[in-house]
Amino acid sequence: MTSLPPPPPPPPQGGPAGSPGLAKGDTMIEAKAATKWFGDLVAVSDVSFRIGAGVTALLGPNGAGKSTMLRMLSGQARPSRGEIHIVGGDPRTDPDVRRRIGIVPQQEAVFEALTALEFVTLSARLSELDDPTSAAIKALEIVELDTGDKRRLPTYSKGMRQRVKIAQCIVHEPDVVLLDEPLTGLDPRQRLAMVELFHTLGNDGMCVLISSHVLEEVERFGSNVLVIAKGRLAAQGDFHAIRALMSDRPLRVLVKAESARALAAALVANEAVLGVRLEDSATISVEAADGGAFGLAIAALAQQVGATLIEVRPLDDDLESVFKYLVNR
């Protein structure tokens, strides 16, 4: 493939920060050796992690156990072994914990007999809010839906339904928000708006966990990821940091330059470089052992041989490459 990955957008302002109520860095979701099997099928195996406020993306190939993991976190499924703690309690049995969780399930279905406001008000009422209607109006305003819409939900488009589902999830201002594939079926503009909303929630101190397999969107969530592959936790943390830990894999860089041949010759001699390949008269692909040393060398070498650098592009640093490396390991 020859096209370029999109430049990652600037990280959200402020990044994951603590809310007034919760100390920064407090663990809000904790899995302790959580395992789930259905008969002979092990869906999730011995997964442990802790996450706090902010947006975290839950990644993994289809069938790797993402949905099962989310269902355990929301209490919908009981771990076969191990424990799940949400804000310190058990989401299956403790009503006080359930009150602090909001979920967006994967299924598209909504209550077809209701209007958007009725659905969200119901959710608020079931969360035992004192003033469910005004909470519902507020939540619908956050997702930018018309609060006075008298139409029932079947007339709503996919994107509008998805926003209704998000409104019912946040109406009671939960501490933990679990979203299973919330962007499926949304068009680019709707997705952008959703991603912004997730960041706002994360910045407000909620712990937002989003499963997705659309990596171009995940990069916009920020860089905090949990990667599940083959039912096991493959990686956790900032994906740039994860990339840095993947030291058994050399860095591949594509360099385009005028006088590429001379630059290639200079690169071969550099000790930070493992291999050089001239793709065509203007393109070199380089394998580097050490990204930092190579970065220092490339501009200097180009200056020495009088080569104009047109493009320097690391090939494996995007989330997709990290993801593929982790799940194919």
Place this chain on the structure above:
Amino acid sequence: MTDARIHDTGYRKFEGERRPVWWAILDLAKHGVQRVLGLKRKGKHKLLPFAIIVAAFLPAIVIVGLAVMNPFDDLSDRGPQFNDVSDVGPQLGEYFGFISLLVVLFVSFVSPEALCTDRRTGMLGLYLASPLTRDTYLLGRFAGLFAVIAFIASGPQLLILAATGFEGSGPDNVLGYLSEFARIVAAGFLVALLLTTVGMAISSLTARNGIASALIVITLMTLAAVTGALIEGGGVADEFAVFNVVGLAESVGRRIFGEPPHSDVGTEVLATPLVIFAALAWSTAAITFCRFRYQRIDVRQ
């Protein structure tokens, strides 16, 4: 980028001639038969349809067995009532009445299986994106359902006809056989037409198989019970019996075989032309309704 390339060896253009649309209709009919009988699928899908078919054929099979073993030679001296096979089983014209409940059950299973399943599994959208149209789709589905329903409604009688011929108690000559055969086919055709179209019309109401099945059973049973009750005690005109679909289907067989109307159906008072006309009218109305529904169904694409 390198200029290495992996050549694809698999894809071939289709050079043959493409068949016209009526082949697609036939394919759909054939597929429909396979679908409703659970062929090419796991055993559990075959269980229900074949259980009903076996039950419907069972009396005929017993009769055939008797014909083969021919026990009546020993019994004939006990009285004229044990002369041949036709004295133990139901008459050919009565046979449908004998198994009508089973046929209704069968219809309530196969029509939703053919129509509702396509709507629920999104197949209807794929069919309409093929050379089929809504009307040709319905025609193909009708043909498949008609074939299996006609099979269960007239197959046992054909079996008996064959058996009586084997035993020698059937019609006297070839012409007699042909005429009996024609009656069975004609009766089977009308009964199957009536039940297939009504089953399809009710199935067009909902995309859920279970609900459609329940609706078919409840509707047919309720029509029978209500028309019966109204005519017996309500003083309603006897012609009201045309609303009893199952009764009509039973009568069709008897009338075609020229047998005296059975006493407990409610349709015995109707003139034969009215019975046939009513059956055709029901079918026409049901087809029209079904087409009307399918013009309006929102297809998932």
Place this chain on the structure above:
Amino acid sequence: MLMPMPLPPSAPIVTARGVTKAYGATSVLRDVEFDMSNGVTGLLGSNGAGKTTLIGLMLGLHRRDGGTLSVLGFDPEGDGSALRQRIGYSPEHHLLPPDVQAMDLVRHLTQLHGIEHLAATERASDALWQVGLGEERFRPIGTMSTGQRQRVKLASAFAHDPDLMILDEPTDGLDPMQRDDMLDLIGRIAGDFGIDVILTSHLLDEVERVCDHVVILGEGRVTRSTTLSDLVSVDDRLDVELHGDASAVGTMLHSVGFEVAVDGVRLAIGRGTASPEISLLDAVRDAIVASSASLYRLEAQRRTLTDVYLELG
């Protein structure tokens, strides 16, 4: 039976002129005009922009209220049946009958498109091998994953050797590896198989990867119809990313007159008021060397399809 006239290679696959469609009082398509030519065409637009309705019109499933539409030389309204025999269609939903074997489904749909039983068997088997389901072809579809179902739909869309394939969200629900495979396959179908493809997708990255042309719909109108290379262009601004703080390099370039925006380790650099004699690329290289910075990334800013799409409003 109707055989379509073989089209000259340059003739548009689809031509729409003034196509309008309304449901009751709701206008869905208004005066839609475009030409789609050979290759892979992306049909884009937000939810509710009228994509589904347009696909329905191209398949001849609805009547249009006005305008002319020609697909493969047919009018879908008059010759829908003959036209659909030459089209392969893969719907957006993943439903499919769960208890039917993939092979039976694909063969059945192939037969419906006018191919006799034996040839259909052969072609269905071929198609399933092509999409990588050869070993799996006798499995009931209900036991298959989303990715496998997407491939079954794709196989059934080209098994009857159509002239045009219409794929509605063919990568929906796929994970990154599956999406790569699917895009490669679509590229192969258009390239090696010589079948023209129209696809819809919400993921503009992949449209950019696989499509030659795009038609963008907005509120029932065509807001853009063009080749992808005309749409996505390279800017004269540079994006630079360093290992470490970029402010030193930024200050250096700014002092020569370049327009610089620094964001942590990143720089966005434009010509600004710098003298035209100074090469921007060389100036950046030299500034990096001068401040002993470690270069991580350097490339021209690109206008991606996402940018264009969002600009169209």
Place this chain on the structure above:
Amino acid sequence: MRLTRPRPPIKELYRLLWRMQITRGRLIGLGVLGSITILIALLGRGADDVNDAALGAVAGYGLGVVAAISAVWVATSTLGNLVEDGLLVYLWTKPTDRWLIPIAALAASLSVLAMVVLVPVSIAAAVTEVDGLVTATIAAVTLSLAAYSSLFVALGLAFRRALWWGLAYILIWENVIARVGSGTARFSILSYGQSIIARAADTEPRTGLRSSAASWIVPIVVTVAGMVFATRRLDRAEID
């Protein structure tokens, strides 16, 4: 955290499930099925044994067919449709006590069934002009509907094809096997309701006469058992 918990949201759950039940097609279909009882009762006025005909219309058709089939239809779907469509999660994950869900489902089913069953069957009882039949019918139908609904609400949670199983139970057990002998009839919910009506009409039903106390207690016990079973099922369930 909270000092006072607000009123349990039973009313909201009830309203939700009730609104999901009242689709036009269903109300018309079941309404017609129910109204036929009135027709049959009218016809029975001309019969030789008026009391026996009244029993046949109200206890036989009204209770045995209309009430049973309508209850299966409505009650299996109240929670069954939620499970099937994946909507139960919106109620189940909430802090609300889970026993409220089957209770609300039972209440919603009963209010729909009151419209399409209780009203027409009671009118049918009135039409027969048999003394005391209306009160007995209202009591019998209400008790039977409660028992059936509770059972089928639970069945709807437990089985994917609850409507099938429910219909099979009604058609095969309640209407065929239970009529074979008085032993099996004891396990028929129908027989208890029919006994109440038969007592008022001063006749004996085909399923035999149950004692007056049993006729009242057994349906109530079944109702409670259905709710307990459904709640336990919900508490242990894994939700999609």
